[in-house]
Amino acid sequence: MKKYKILLAISLIAIGLMSVLVASINEKKDEQKQINSVPQMEKRWETKNEEFRKYYPRQFDSWKQTKNSDDIHDMLKEYPELVVLWAGYGFSKDYNAPRGHFYAIEDNRNTLRTGAPVDEKTGPMPTACWTCKSPDVPRLMDEQGEEEYFTGKWAKYGSEVINPIGCMDCHNPKTMELQVNRKYLDRALATEGTLKMEDATQQDMRTLVCAQCHVEYYFDKRKTASGKKAAVVTLPWKNGFTVDDMEKYYDEIEFSDWTHKISKTPMLKAQHPGYEMWKTGAHGRNNVSCADCHMPYTQEGGIKYTDHNIGNPLENMSKTCMNCHRVSEKELLANINEKRERKNELHKKAMVQISAAHLEAGKAWEVGATKEEMAPVLKDIRHAQWRWDYAVASHPAFFHAPEETLRVLATAIDKAGQARIKLAKILAKHGAVDYKAPEYKTKEEAQKIIGLPFKKLVEDKERFNKNLVPQWKKEAEKKGLYNPESTKGIEDKTSYN
Structure with a gap:
């Protein structure tokens, strides 16, 4: 009798464990079913990222971890040569290494590059400067039309572009499938011709949604059909994806972003x-997508989902590289x-050579050099800096395409050297054979050389942040676009305070 009681007890325990297991499996199936379903959002373009947490809690929680990448890395302080290289352009005022997607709006408002507007019609930058920062951008393009979006000043959308990079940047608002929501990429792909958007596979889309922003572009200034001035984000892919192809394109249309101050x-x-450099490397040639490395699949219990903590794959190599x-x-x-050390070595050499060429060219003008004499020099400087900048502005290029990165930096150094040889002859001709470019060791010293009124820029920015930004937030909240809780406790970190 005792034997049967033991068997019965064991059987009951086994049945109980099986019931728990079945319940757990059914629960996970229900959760997976919910994840795979398409949420019925109240708004067609819901740009408040926290609204998606109820449907995609794991994806949202992982996305919010981009908040952890909050350090300010002042690149001008590390490389004072950058100030001289960008003299007369916004980047000489302020340039930090990119932080997590969570800070896209904060960093865009805080940088000295966007200036200190006092209303929607003032400030140095066009509306296009918001384009890669927020899901509110494709919402505005959809509501107002793309052409209208690109008109006016950056401050025009201060109370409209309020939520950082998130769900609606990459997903179809109705189906939640991956979708490119900025049509300039569609047009550029069609112009280049290798891959058209309508032929893109799911694996292609896992890269193309990133290519909406991680690409080379320029602002094509034109008039709209209604006669307004617009600065339209345009990708220079007519001749191809390489640095040489785009250099040729820019030269053909005689485009420049600015005229160097010195x-x-x-x-x-x-x-x-990033997209163009990725295409030239081993990962791009083998169609390893951006998401494969920067958004790996993660297993949590019985649930498999895409990790939206977009960052450095080397911090999670077991799920990415390995x-x-x-x-x-x-x-x-x-x-x-x-590979990184090799890139850094050439990167530093290129900066030294190009910055010296700028200063020597400034002296050449001062002592009476003619436009005819300087034309070939300026072409060399233009091409040298374009190539250097192209190689390093794509921050992970040394990893995505190490051979191409070193090639491009080598040609940058060569062209800067050619410019300096020509300048030595011009300076000698005009009696300045002993000229030596001024030395500088800090960001502050470099900004003094180029005549940058840094203190005033900071004062103006602080006044802007105190007066206009709070108004933008209040207006956005009234419109139902902004939840103040989403940014509660965020410290406004900058390189200048």
């Missing part, structure tokens, strides 16, 4: 050509660090 060179400012590479993490990391 050397008078018509300059190009590379933006962040899915494909068959060497140890230590060996792979050592190889990557070696």
Whole structure:
């Protein structure tokens, strides 16, 4: 009898455990079903990211972890040469290494580059400067039309572009499928011709949604059909994706972002050509998507989802690199660090050479050099800085395409050297053979050389942040676009306070 009681007890325990297991499986199936379903949002374009947490809690919570990447890394302080390289352009005022997506709006408002407008019609920058910062941008493009969006000043949308990079930047607002929500990418792909948007696979889309922003672009200034002035984000892919192709394109249309304050060179400012550099490397050639490395799949219990903590894949190599590479993490990391060091070596040499060329060109103008004499010099400087900037503005280029990165930096150094040889002859001709460019070791010293009124810029910005920004937030809240709780406790970090 005792034997049967023991067997019965064991059976009951087993049944109980099986019931728990079945319940758990059914619960996970219900959760997975909910994740796979399309939420019925109240708004067609819901741009408040926290509204998606009820449907996609894991994705949202992982996205919010981009908040942890909050350090301010002042690149002008680390590389004072940048101030001279960008003399006369906004980046000489303020340039920090990019932080997490969570801070896209904060950093755009706080940077000295966006100036200190006092109303929606003032300030140095166009509306296009919001384009990659927020899901409110495709919402505005949809509501007002793309052409209208690109008209006016940056401050025009201070109370409209309020939520940082998030869900609606990359997803179709009705189906939540991946979708490019900025049509200038569609047009650029069609112009280049290799891949058209309508032919893109799901794997292609896992890169193209990133390519909406991580690309080289310029502002094409034109008039709209209604006669308004617009600065339209345009990708220079007519001739192809390489640095040489885009250089040729810019030269053909005689485009420049600004005229250098010292050397008078018509300059190009590379933006962040991550997509183009990725295409030239091993990952791009093998169609390893951006999401494969920067948004790896994560398993939590019985749920598999995409990690939206978009950041450095090297911080989570077991889920990223090691899915494909068959060497140890230590060996792979050592190889990557070696590539970074090689890039940094040429990066620094290029900056020194190009900044010296700018200062020597400034002296050449001062002592009487002619436009005819200076034309070939300015062309060399333009091309040298464009190539240097292209290689380093795509921050992970040393990893995505190490060989191309070193090639581009090498040509930048060569062209800067050619410019300086020509300048030495011009300076000698005009009696300045002993000229030596002024030395500087700090950001402050470099900004003094280019005549930048840094203190006033900071004072104006602080007044803007105190007066206009709070108004924008209140207006956005009244419109139902902004939840103050979403940014509660965020410290306004900058490089200047």
